[in-house]
Amino acid sequence: MRNFKLVFGYELSNQLGKKSVRVTTFIIMLVVFALFFIPRFGDLFAPPQVALDSAAPGDAGYVAAVEGAGYVFSDEDLKNHFVPILRAEENDIYASRDELLEAVRERDVAVGFVIKSPTAFESIWQDKDMYSTAPDTLAAIMSRAHINSMLSAKNITLEEVEAVQNFQVDQATTIMGKNSVNNVILAFAFTFVVYMIVLMYGNTTSTMIAREKDSKTMELLITSANPSSLILGKVAASGASAMIQMGLILAAAVAGFRINKNLLPPEITVMLSGTLTTEYIAAFLFYSLVGYIMYLFLYASLGSTVSKVEDVGGATALIQFLFIGAYLASTLTMNLPNSTLSVITSLFPFTSIMVMPLRVALVTVPLWQHALAGGLLTLFTIGFAFLSIKIYRWGTLNYGNKKGFFHAIKMVLKVKN
Amino acid sequence: MQLKVKDIRKSFADKEVLHGINFTVQSGKAMGFLGRNGAGKSTLFRCLMNVFRADSGQFLLDGKPFKPGDYRIGYLPEERGMYAKNKVLEQLVYFARLRGGSKEDATRSAKEWISFFELDDYANRPLEHLSKGNQQKIQIAQAFLNDPDILILDEPFSGLDPVNAGIFKGAIKEFVKKGALLIFSSHQMAYVEEVCDDISLIHEGDILLTGDLDAIKRQRGQHKLYMRVDDLPPAALIDLLKQAFPPVTCDILEESIIIDTGNQVAQTDIMAFLSKQPWTVARFGVYEPSLNDIFISLAGGEQA
Numbered sequence: 001m002r003n004f005k006l007v008f009g010y011e012l013s014n015q016l017g018k019k020s021v022r023v024t025t026f027i028i029m030l031v032v033f034a035l036f037f038i039p040r041f042g043d044l045f046a047p048p049q050v051a052l053d054s055a056a057p058g059d060a061g062y063v064a065a066v067e068g069a070g071y072v073f074s075d076e077d078l079k080n081h082f083v084p085i086l087r088a089e090e091n092d093i094y095a096s097r098d099e100l101l102e103a104v105r106e107r108d109v110a111v112g113f114v115i116k117s118p119t120a121f122e123s124i125w126q127d128k129d130m131y132s133t134a135p136d137t138l139a140a141i142m143s144r145a146h147i148n149s150m151l152s153a154k155n156i157t158l159e160e161v162e163a164v165q166n167f168q169v170d171q172a173t174t175i176m177g178k179n180s181v182n183n184v185i186l187a188f189a190f191t192f193v194v195y196m197i198v199l200m201y202g203n204t205t206s207t208m209i210a211r212e213k214d215s216k217t218m219e220l221l222i223t224s225a226n227p228s229s230l231i232l233g234k235v236a237a238s239g240a241s242a243m244i245q246m247g248l249i250l251a252a253a254v255a256g257f258r259i260n261k262n263l264l265p266p267e268i269t270v271m272l273s274g275t276l277t278t279e280y281i282a283a284f285l286f287y288s289l290v291g292y293i294m295y296l297f298l299y300a301s302l303g304s305t306v307s308k309v310e311d312v313g314g315a316t317a318l319i320q321f322l323f324i325g326a327y328l329a330s331t332l333t334m335n336l337p338n339s340t341l342s343v344i345t346s347l348f349p350f351t352s353i354m355v356m357p358l359r360v361a362l363v364t365v366p367l368w369q370h371a372l373a374g375g376l377l378t379l380f381t382i383g384f385a386f387l388s389i390k391i392y393r394w395g396t397l398n399y400g401n402k403k404g405f406f407h408a409i410k411m412v413l414k415v416k417n
Numbered sequence: 418m419q420l421k422v423k424d425i426r427k428s429f430a431d432k433e434v435l436h437g438i439n440f441t442v443q444s445g446k447a448m449g450f451l452g453r454n455g456a457g458k459s460t461l462f463r464c465l466m467n468v469f470r471a472d473s474g475q476f477l478l479d480g481k482p483f484k485p486g487d488y489r490i491g492y493l494p495e496e497r498g499m500y501a502k503n504k505v506l507e508q509l510v511y512f513a514r515l516r517g518g519s520k521e522d523a524t525r526s527a528k529e530w531i532s533f534f535e536l537d538d539y540a541n542r543p544l545e546h547l548s549k550g551n552q553q554k555i556q557i558a559q560a561f562l563n564d565p566d567i568l569i570l571d572e573p574f575s576g577l578d579p580v581n582a583g584i585f586k587g588a589i590k591e592f593v594k595k596g597a598l599l600i601f602s603s604h605q606m607a608y609v610e611e612v613c614d615d616i617s618l619i620h621e622g623d624i625l626l627t628g629d630l631d632a633i634k635r636q637r638g639q640h641k642l643y644m645r646v647d648d649l650p651p652a653a654l655i656d657l658l659k660q661a662f663p664p665v666t667c668d669i670l671e672e673s674i675i676i677d678t679g680n681q682v683a684q685t686d687i688m689a690f691l692s693k694q695p696w697t698v699a700r701f702g703v704y705e706p707s708l709n710d711i712f713i714s715l716a717g718g719e720q721a
Contacts, residue, residue: 003515224512
């Protein structure tokens with residue numbers, strides 16, 4: 001193990017020294033930092049504007065304009081009724097459908113509406129884009145105007161109806177454990193970050209080892225240092241590389257947050273304080289870090305079973321599926337954190353990496369479950385570390401032979417060298 | 418130091434490729450390890466370096482089991498490989514430090530060898546930016562880092578042009594003179610003859626010949642004469658000689674013939690016989706086979 005530090009330092013400087021890694025990290029840091037400045041340039045966190053604006057009480061009810069629209073009315077009564085509601089100008093109104101068609105064709109108006117009755121209209125387009133909401137807006141305006149007319153006939157105003165409909169039941173809440181509503185978004189975001197890191201760095205680790213075999217560097221390495229120093233150094237370097245990247249991105253986020261703290265909506269502060277408890281941070285760090293290292297050992301083992309870089313994809317497919325399964329299990333946990341399946345997947349080492357921190361964020365996890373999940377994860381990580389050293393050493397003897405992972409395990413457990 | 422290779426056997430998938438290899442290498446004397454492709458040279462080197470574990474047998478250094486980690490060893494594997502995208506100096510220092518050198522010594526040693534091969538301008542460039550020949554020199558340089566006591570070189574001359582091969586040959590001789598233990602394999606017999614004191618010849622996993630090169634040559638040339646006559650074809654010359662000296666056996670070697678007297682015919686009798694003939698004897702003398710001749714006669718067929 002005397003070379004562990006040396007291998008670690010060399011591999012780490014190799015990984016962080018790559019221009020692509022440095023540029024990508026810097027860009028992500030910049031983007032994350034900039035995100036917290038958005039409130040300075042507009043109230044993007046405000047709820048979306050409704051299409052209809054309330055008019056003064058006693059008015060026709062609700063009025064709104066459909067931007068860029070031209071109108072034809074079937075009769076004068078309809079015209080008199082709708083022009084004020086639609087805030088239509090004189091030049092928005094056409095005498096006939098043909099004139100409106102021509103205006104649409106000449107793009108004088110974006111859309112043409114032929115109002116046939118208080119509850120029927122036709123829309124006319126030259127080209128209709130996928131997201132145009134103008135007909136829906138007009139339909140809403142006409143619908144509310146119609147309801148208002150019907151209610152007015154019975155001497156009831158729309159405001160009165162809405163006041164009855166929108167009464168609030170007074171409710172008080174006492175939460176002794178955790179409030180999932182506040183915690184789920186941030187906890188799941190962290191889970192997704194772990195998912196991305198494992199996939200990215202796992203593949204990097206496999207490729208790094210396969211490349212050493214491909215370029216025939218492995219024989220030189222194996223005769224210069226012991227395999228445990230080599231594999232542990234490489235895995236630790238991959239782990240540290242990800243941690244450094246994530247640390248820098250987190251630092252950018254914290255800096256952005258602190259500078260703009262007073263401009264951010266209070267919901268974000270509530271979400272942060274609700275999720276980032278000591279218990280969650282401890283669970284997240286332990287399960288994510290140990291689980292990540294376990295997966296890196298697995299990826300390293302798989303990289304040792306192939307002789308060519310292009311075979312890495314095929315060799316790691318199995319573990320990719322397993323890990324995607326872990327991600328799907330975490331999405332189930334988001335909705336049902338105390339279901340039997342969630343409990344089992346939070347204990348199982350291949351899935352606990354993502355499921356357990358999520359459960360910790362959403363519900364109170366009993367201590368025995370932590371003990372079991374933590375113990376299993378630690379054991380599996382040590383086991384895979386041992387196995388990956390053996391497979392790495394065995395891999396040097398198998399140039400040109402593409403062997404499966406399970407074959408490799410069988411061989412290293414059976415063969416002395 | 419004395420390295421003793423003792424009855425080494427190695428099999429792959431039930432096929433034995435080394436059938437009990439025995440030979441000895443002395444420090445201060447270069448050992449050339451010869452054999453055709455697939456004879457088992459690289460497998461033996463890998464067993465020696467513990468890349469493969471031998472099925473049976475021992476490597477003994479001064480009578481004790483040899484553990485590569487306990488010595489400063491320079492190893493040049495048959496399959497060359499270093500980090501293509503990393504800088505030359507940086508990775509040479511890394512390999513030197515992996516083998517136990519301090520940062521200062523590793524840097525000094527790496528720089529020395531880069532200079533030795535006149536590659537100073539490439540020290541801070543990625544290996545892949547170098548030509549294939551220069552990459553080969555860097556591969557060789559890594560074997561010489563940290564002033565090794567033992568050098569194990571698999572085909573060190575392959576890929577080197579004659580000028581660099583000459584420079585490298587000088588470096589090897591220097592190491593041997595300083596008392597290093599050197600064993601190397603090569604197909605280039607001329608280099609082996611120049612550099613090696615001892616040879617071992619392996620063929621299909623068996624050692625056919627091992628020992629002092631000069632002694633081997635003398636022994637294999639014993640009772641043999643070399644003759645070339647300008648105005649007579651070799652076959653006709655052989656017929657005449659066999660008529661005159663029935664116990665001799667002859668072989669044609671290009672335009673010449675090798676006469677094996679079997680210690681039954683005196684050299685002076687043959688010379689007297691030749692002096693009475695009308696032909697011009699272009700060359701006549703005691704035959705000493707070249708290493709190439711020995712290799713071909715023992716390993717058979719075309720040269721590997």
